[in-house]
Amino acid sequence: MEKKEKLTIVLFSGELDRALACFNIVNTAASMGMEVTVFFTFWGLNVVARPGPRFGGGPIKSMLSLMNRGGAANLPLSRLNMGGIGTFLIKRLMKKEKMPTLEELIRLSKSQGVKFIACTTTCSLMGVTKDLLIPEVDSMAGAATFVEEARDSGISLFI
């Protein structure tokens, strides 16, 4: 039954609502004593990117990095974003209800020992290097590492 003691999540999405759902599950599982790993891939890299555009690596990468701004504080909603108005309203509501922000949830998960892995394939595609990511990211690794972790996990989710 030890298999059920691990949770592994692929965070593919870069939207605020999905990232909030991810980190709510992550923090809950960690507080219940589970060993948790989050594998950040594709748009999910934005969640652990330092804010601001990323440059370098040629014109296409620069253009993509400009359009695809990272940083947990800058993520849009997957629905009702409405040029940022919906996102602003949800954030205000969360504050009013005294809910933790995404950045706080990320820090909390780290203090609970959650492992953060950034996908090397996406990083090289998008021109993201380790120093462009927040320090909470433990390592960079490929899909094989995810599969290894998930094989040992009682719960594996793709978000």
Next chain:
Amino acid sequence: MEKKEKLTIVLFSGELDRALACFNIVNTAASMGMEVTVFFTFWGLNVVARPGPRFGGGPIKSMLSLMNRGGAANLPLSRLNMGGIGTFLIKRLMKKEKMPTLEELIRLSKSQGVKFIACTTTCSLMGVTKDLLIPEVDSMAGAATFVEEARDSGISLFI
């Protein structure tokens, strides 16, 4: 091997197509004798919301509830919605092919003993109380309940 007898789904999405996929899997698994739980969170709450806007809880919640109308009969498609035309066409096609509607799939799953849990965190964020949800919802609970269920499940999916 008893572990494989449970299926737990987080329904995060509030779109017709994803809800249909969810309830097709749910009903199939239940008819195969599996114990099934669906945990409705974020936009997924719309699937089990009573139709019409929800009010109360201050101006932001009222505004959000107006823009985010609930009810299984009112969900848009995640793609090709086109102001409702695509959704209308898919629904007509489903009717023509004599496929059950989402509302029918929900009722069927209930008659098969599927457990419906609404996420308390989302409910308090969006100002949704139990009486604004359809009676098929058994209870309201937090992420810890989901993690507990998923730990015991052979299949856990995030939709």
Next chain:
Amino acid sequence: MEKKEKLTIVLFSGELDRALACFNIVNTAASMGMEVTVFFTFWGLNVVARPGPRFGGGPIKSMLSLMNRGGAANLPLSRLNMGGIGTFLIKRLMKKEKMPTLEELIRLSKSQGVKFIACTTTCSLMGVTKDLLIPEVDSMAGAATFVEEARDSGISLFI
């Protein structure tokens, strides 16, 4: 522990980025000796559809097939598609970085023995017959087949 030797994925999404994530995981798991099954449903059918519109089955199906063009080479991004510009840029970047295309990843997975199943319910809804799908698709089956496979799998994902 033999349970952990199987991976089953529902590919519900029809976007290039999600399909790439799916086939990266699939190929990695297969190369690690896992038995892999991909169940293509709803928009995910586009990934294994032959290119070009599909006709027949009445006016609604024809209209939907025109708006919902299939083929692994024609999929849009889920974000930053921008009328195809973002998708074009990502594809150029992948080529420049010498990454395999989605079509190559699909062929590779097939050569590694990955099983492809197309969802019969979606096929009949959208008027898709076996000859409109790429030859890599092994069979057409319903949700019961997915549930059976997933029950035996150490990792099950909904993408």
